[in-house]
Amino acid sequence: MKTKLLLLLLMLLLVLHKPIWTLASPYPLAPSPQGPPFSPFPNSMSASSPAIVMGAEEQQIDSHKKMVIAIAVASTSLGAVILSVLCIWIYHSKYPSKSKGKNVQRSDAEKGLASSPTLSKFSSIKLVGKKGCVPIIDYKQIEKVTGNYKESNILGEGGFGCVYKAHLADNLEVAVKKLHCENQYAEQEYENEVELLSKIQHPNVISLLGCSSNEDTRIIVYELMHNGSLETQLHGPSHGSALTWHLRMKIALDTARGLKYLHEHCYPPVIHRDLKSSNILLDTKFNAKLSDFGLAITNGTQNKNNIKLSGTLGYVAPEYLLDGKLTDKSDVYAFGVVLLELLLGRKPVEKLAPAQCQSIVTWAMPQLTDRQKLPNIVDPVIKNTMDPKHLYQVAAVAVLCVQPEPTYRPLIADVLHSLIPLVPVELGGTLKVTQLPQQVLPANPHEDSSP
Incomplete structure (x- = not known):
C-alpha cells in the first residue's frame, strides 16, 4: 500500500513538473492566438525612447510578479495534492477495508491452531493424495495403526x-x-464434515488431520483429545469428580467461544445442529473443542424440504422439532441444555418408567428460578464450592437459553460475555481469585478417561 501511494505521488510530481515551469516563465512559449498581449500604454508613447525603457522595466517587473504569483499558486496546488495523498495513506493505514478485515480475522483464527499437528509434517505417514486441502492417508496404514480396528x-x-x-x-x-x-x-455426513472442518480453524473446534476411504468405508482422522468427551466426564464412571466449578465454567466458556466463531465469524455462518455433551471433547488441560460436524449446515441453505430432521433427543430445540425451523438460536438452546448438565450433573433425558422420560429442562425449570430451591439441585460434586451470586447468574443464563420461544433466547455472543467474568484468568476468563480450588486439574491430567 505504501509503495503504491509513493508511486502515485511521484506520478503527480511528474505531471505537475511541466505546468509549474510554464507558469513561472516570464516569456510565453508561443504567441497568443488572439494577437499580442494587451499593453496598458497607448501607441503614441512607444515612440519615445525613455518611455520604451520605462515600459520595458515595468514589463519586466510585472513579469517577475507574475512569475512569483505563478510559483506560489503552483506550490500551493502541489502542497494540497501531497496533503491529500498523505491523508489517503493515513486513512487506509488506520481503517483497512472490510475484505482485508475478514482476511485478518481468518488469519487470527488460523493462529489458534498453529501448534496443532498436521499429518503432512510427518514423513513416516504415507499420503496418497489430497481431498481439497485435506491429506488423504493410505487406508492400509490406518488399519495397521488401529490394530485392524481392535x-x-x-x-x-x-x-x-x-x-x-x-x-x-x-x-x-x-x-x-x-x-x-x-x-x-x-456419505453426505462424511462429505459435509470433511468439507466444513477443512475450512474451519479455531482453538475451540476439533482439528481435522486427514481422511481416507476404501469401498463403503470412510475414515476421518482428528487430533486426539485425551480427556474424552464432556458426556464421559459427567455421566461416566467418575461422575464429574474431576470437574470443579471453575473447570465447568471454563468448558462452558470454551463451548460458547466455539459456537460464536461458527455463528459470527464463518462465511457463511455455520449452525452445528448436533451440539451435545458427547460432541464436546476435552484435551489434557480440559480445553473444550466442538466436534462431529456431520449434521452441520451453513445458515441460509436450510428449509423443510432439503434437510432431514436430525439431532439428539433432549438437545433439539422445540421450534425445530415441531416446525423444522432451524436457526443459530437452535444451537443456543442445545448450549443451554449442556449448561444445565454442567450445573446439575444430570443427563438431558432421564427415564422415569419403561415408557416415560423426562427432560432436564422440564424438571429443572421451576427450580432454577427459585433461589431457595436452586442450591439443592446443584450437582453434589460442586455443591457449596462457588459464589452463590455466580450460581444464580449461570442458572439465569441457562433459563434464557432454553426458552421455548427462540426470539427470547440470547445470541451466543451475549452468553459468552455473561460467562467470561465467572471464569478465572488462569482458565481463560477475567475473574481474579486469590486461590483456585485445590483440585483444579485431576491428579493425572494425561489419563485418558474415555471408555
Missing part, C-alpha cells in the same frame, strides 16, 4: 460407526472415526 481401541460410538484411538509414527496420537457409508445419509 475393540480395545474404541473411544466412542456414533450413528454410522466408531471412533478409535491410534498411535502413528513420530509419537503422534490421533482419533480415527470409521464410518460405514452404505447409504446416502452417511
Whole structure:
C-alpha cells in the first residue's frame, strides 16, 4: 500500500513538473492566438525612447510578479495534492477495508491452531493424495495403526460407526472415526464434515488431520483429545469428580467461544445442529473443542424440504422439532441444555418408567428460578464450592437459553460475555481469585478417561 501511494505521488510530481515551469516563465512559449498581449500604454508613447525603457522595466517587473504569483499558486496546488495523498495513506493505514478485515480475522483464527499437528509434517505417514486441502492417508496404514480396528481401541460410538484411538509414527496420537457409508445419509455426513472442518480453524473446534476411504468405508482422522468427551466426564464412571466449578465454567466458556466463531465469524455462518455433551471433547488441560460436524449446515441453505430432521433427543430445540425451523438460536438452546448438565450433573433425558422420560429442562425449570430451591439441585460434586451470586447468574443464563420461544433466547455472543467474568484468568476468563480450588486439574491430567 505504501509503495503504491509513493508511486502515485511521484506520478503527480511528474505531471505537475511541466505546468509549474510554464507558469513561472516570464516569456510565453508561443504567441497568443488572439494577437499580442494587451499593453496598458497607448501607441503614441512607444515612440519615445525613455518611455520604451520605462515600459520595458515595468514589463519586466510585472513579469517577475507574475512569475512569483505563478510559483506560489503552483506550490500551493502541489502542497494540497501531497496533503491529500498523505491523508489517503493515513486513512487506509488506520481503517483497512472490510475484505482485508475478514482476511485478518481468518488469519487470527488460523493462529489458534498453529501448534496443532498436521499429518503432512510427518514423513513416516504415507499420503496418497489430497481431498481439497485435506491429506488423504493410505487406508492400509490406518488399519495397521488401529490394530485392524481392535475393540480395545474404541473411544466412542456414533450413528454410522466408531471412533478409535491410534498411535502413528513420530509419537503422534490421533482419533480415527470409521464410518460405514452404505447409504446416502452417511456419505453426505462424511462429505459435509470433511468439507466444513477443512475450512474451519479455531482453538475451540476439533482439528481435522486427514481422511481416507476404501469401498463403503470412510475414515476421518482428528487430533486426539485425551480427556474424552464432556458426556464421559459427567455421566461416566467418575461422575464429574474431576470437574470443579471453575473447570465447568471454563468448558462452558470454551463451548460458547466455539459456537460464536461458527455463528459470527464463518462465511457463511455455520449452525452445528448436533451440539451435545458427547460432541464436546476435552484435551489434557480440559480445553473444550466442538466436534462431529456431520449434521452441520451453513445458515441460509436450510428449509423443510432439503434437510432431514436430525439431532439428539433432549438437545433439539422445540421450534425445530415441531416446525423444522432451524436457526443459530437452535444451537443456543442445545448450549443451554449442556449448561444445565454442567450445573446439575444430570443427563438431558432421564427415564422415569419403561415408557416415560423426562427432560432436564422440564424438571429443572421451576427450580432454577427459585433461589431457595436452586442450591439443592446443584450437582453434589460442586455443591457449596462457588459464589452463590455466580450460581444464580449461570442458572439465569441457562433459563434464557432454553426458552421455548427462540426470539427470547440470547445470541451466543451475549452468553459468552455473561460467562467470561465467572471464569478465572488462569482458565481463560477475567475473574481474579486469590486461590483456585485445590483440585483444579485431576491428579493425572494425561489419563485418558474415555471408555
